[in-house]
Amino acid sequence: MTIEIIIQAIISGLLMGFIYALIAAGLSLIFGLMGIVNFAHGEHLMLSMFSSFWLWTLLGLDPIISIPITMLILAISGILTHYLLIRYILKAKMIVQICATFGLSVFLRSLAQFLWTPDFRNVGNPLLEGRLEIAGIFIGQPQFYASLVCLLSFLLLYLFVNKSETGLALQATAQDRKAAETLGINSNKMFALGWALGLSCVSIAGTMMSNFFFIFPDVGVHFALFAFVAVALGGFGSIIGCLIAGIIIGLVESLGGLLIDPSYKLLYVFLIYLIVVIYRPQGLFGR
Amino acid sequence: MLLQVNNIDVAYDEFQVIWNVSISIDQGEMVALLGPNGSGKSTILNSISNLIQPTNGEVLFDNKKIHLLPTYMRTKLGISHVLERRRVFPFLTVKQNLLLGAWNGEAKIQKEKTLDEVYIMFPILSDRSNQLAHTMSGGEQQMLAIARGLMGIPKLLMVDEPFLGLSPKMIEKIKEIFNDIVNKGIAILFVEQNVKLALKMADRGYVLESGHLVIEGKSDYLLNSEKLKKVFLG
Numbered sequence: 001m002t003i004e005i006i007i008q009a010i011i012s013g014l015l016m017g018f019i020y021a022l023i024a025a026g027l028s029l030i031f032g033l034m035g036i037v038n039f040a041h042g043e044h045l046m047l048s049m050f051s052s053f054w055l056w057t058l059l060g061l062d063p064i065i066s067i068p069i070t071m072l073i074l075a076i077s078g079i080l081t082h083y084l085l086i087r088y089i090l091k092a093k094m095i096v097q098i099c100a101t102f103g104l105s106v107f108l109r110s111l112a113q114f115l116w117t118p119d120f121r122n123v124g125n126p127l128l129e130g131r132l133e134i135a136g137i138f139i140g141q142p143q144f145y146a147s148l149v150c151l152l153s154f155l156l157l158y159l160f161v162n163k164s165e166t167g168l169a170l171q172a173t174a175q176d177r178k179a180a181e182t183l184g185i186n187s188n189k190m191f192a193l194g195w196a197l198g199l200s201c202v203s204i205a206g207t208m209m210s211n212f213f214f215i216f217p218d219v220g221v222h223f224a225l226f227a228f229v230a231v232a233l234g235g236f237g238s239i240i241g242c243l244i245a246g247i248i249i250g251l252v253e254s255l256g257g258l259l260i261d262p263s264y265k266l267l268y269v270f271l272i273y274l275i276v277v278i279y280r281p282q283g284l285f286g287r
Numbered sequence: 288m289l290l291q292v293n294n295i296d297v298a299y300d301e302f303q304v305i306w307n308v309s310i311s312i313d314q315g316e317m318v319a320l321l322g323p324n325g326s327g328k329s330t331i332l333n334s335i336s337n338l339i340q341p342t343n344g345e346v347l348f349d350n351k352k353i354h355l356l357p358t359y360m361r362t363k364l365g366i367s368h369v370l371e372r373r374r375v376f377p378f379l380t381v382k383q384n385l386l387l388g389a390w391n392g393e394a395k396i397q398k399e400k401t402l403d404e405v406y407i408m409f410p411i412l413s414d415r416s417n418q419l420a421h422t423m424s425g426g427e428q429q430m431l432a433i434a435r436g437l438m439g440i441p442k443l444l445m446v447d448e449p450f451l452g453l454s455p456k457m458i459e460k461i462k463e464i465f466n467d468i469v470n471k472g473i474a475i476l477f478v479e480q481n482v483k484l485a486l487k488m489a490d491r492g493y494v495l496e497s498g499h500l501v502i503e504g505k506s507d508y509l510l511n512s513e514k515l516k517k518v519f520l521g
């Protein structure tokens with residue numbers, strides 16, 4: 001095993017890590033804001049991938065061009081999800097909330113199977129193809145740009161939440177909904193915005209991944225699992241935690257696969273998770 | 288009248304806690320809402336804010352019915368409500384907390400100016416503007432909560448237990464600030480359990496016992512009332 005191979009693994013782990021981070025950020029944002037775990041997060045990712053697949057197949061739009069369309073579609077479904085479903089269960093028991101978003105995930109997955117069959121699809125001849133070579137290290141172009149776009153989106157999200165007026169109102173609503181209401185902040189609107197932002201994150205990741213992943217109704221399951229781990233590992237509700245946790249997961253997956261055995265990738269990730277959670281149950285950046 | 292609460296009943300689920308309560312406040316008045324623990328003082332403020340909807344009766348502000356408006360629409364009208372236990376946003380800075388107080392309408396346009404005024408009123412908040420709210424002392428947080436309420440440029444400021452857990456020095460400070468506020472023409476409705484303290488400050492008072500208004504009137508009258516002693520001493 002040469003040093004190049006190890007560096008290669010580190011880089012591809014890092015690249016996947018940024019993608020995991022953005023997916024997790026969407027999940028974390030929604031949870032931090034209203035205490036709802038979106039168990040349909042993976043299905044929202046799947047829908048984003050199908051959206052870019054169909055925009056490519058039917059309209060000939062390459063994923064990197066159709067990003068805004070898919071983002072809009074997912075943002076609108078986020079808003080609808082809030083107003084048609086989540087709004088009614090905000091005060092319900094946790095088990096009701098779990099059933100609601102879990103039910104949504106099963107529904108969306110079955111709907112995808114029904115509408116589009118369980119076939120594996122892919123975007124053929126995307127604009128981003130081939131490999132970059134930097135100092136003897138090869139990086140797939142689609143992976144590289146997916147990662148770059150996800151990292152940039154992540155930073156934009158971070159700036160929005162921490163620096164903009166609306167972002168601060170989101171945080172205020174997350175920290176004390178009643179107090180925010182008495183100051184004139186419409187919490188329902190903030191929640192809808194949270195869903196729109198959360199699913200926009202997923203849509204960017206999904207679109208960029210449709211360049212190099214097969215697209216099928218169950219594709220989101222694995223990524224959602226990693227997103228849950230990233231949120232718990234990083235600390236519930238912490239956006240920066242998602243970035244660090246995403247990177248850790250990407251690296252562990254990739255290096256574990258290389259150094260031990262690729263078929264146990266999930267095991268390494270969960271092992272790291274268990275170790276961190278035993279020593280720091282609130283996660284790395286949890287309050 | 289600035290605020291009129293007419294014959295409201297309030298219930299949590301089936302359990303009624305407020306019976307037929309009426310309250311009114313004029314511009315620039317300081318009014319105390321008194322009563323023992325659990326008598327329903329916070330519930331009344333909360334129903335004025337529509338955090339809980341009255342089952343009967345009506346609430347008028349500037350002669351307009353407002354009891355059906357959602358909570359967040361009240362700051363625009365000129366009502367600020369400082370909730371029980373301060374409820375500052377713990378993980379935002381003092382300045383961010385204050386600016387969030389000016390979220391609506393005119394207050395938002397004026398916020399830089401109001402912020403300067405509030406900083407003059409509460410110099411400590413200016414010194415600590417970049418500190419996270421949860422790292423402030425209880426008294427400082429109480430000042431922050433009141434200042435945040437003022438950022439909305441209210442005509443009526445409602446404060447639930449402003450003195451709870453404060454040192455005598457801090458109580459004096461808040462008393463002065465309340466006087467400054469009413470001198471600006473802003474009305475204050477505040478909840479308090481310490482009758483003497485409250486009635487020495489307020490123009491008028493209302494006394495609640497188990498969800499019923501039992502006595503009301505000018506502070507001097509209440510201070511000498513036998514009935515008031517009975518409510519608080521049992």
Ligand SMILES: Nc1ncnc2c1ncn2[C@@H]1O[C@H](COP(=O)(O)OP(=O)(O)OP(=O)(O)O)[C@@H](O)[C@H]1O
Pocket residue numbers: 299304322323324325326327328329330331371480
């Ligand atoms: N969210 C709630 N659900 C059910 N009952 C409530 C709720 N909030 C208050 N109550 C009940 O309503 C009554 C009045 O409560 P409230 O908090 O208004 O009293 P208070 O005068 O503010 O008391 P304190 O001085 O302790 O703050 C009490 O019997 C209380 O148990």
Ligand SMILES: [Mg+2]
Pocket residue numbers: 328329330371447
């Ligand atoms: Mg109370």
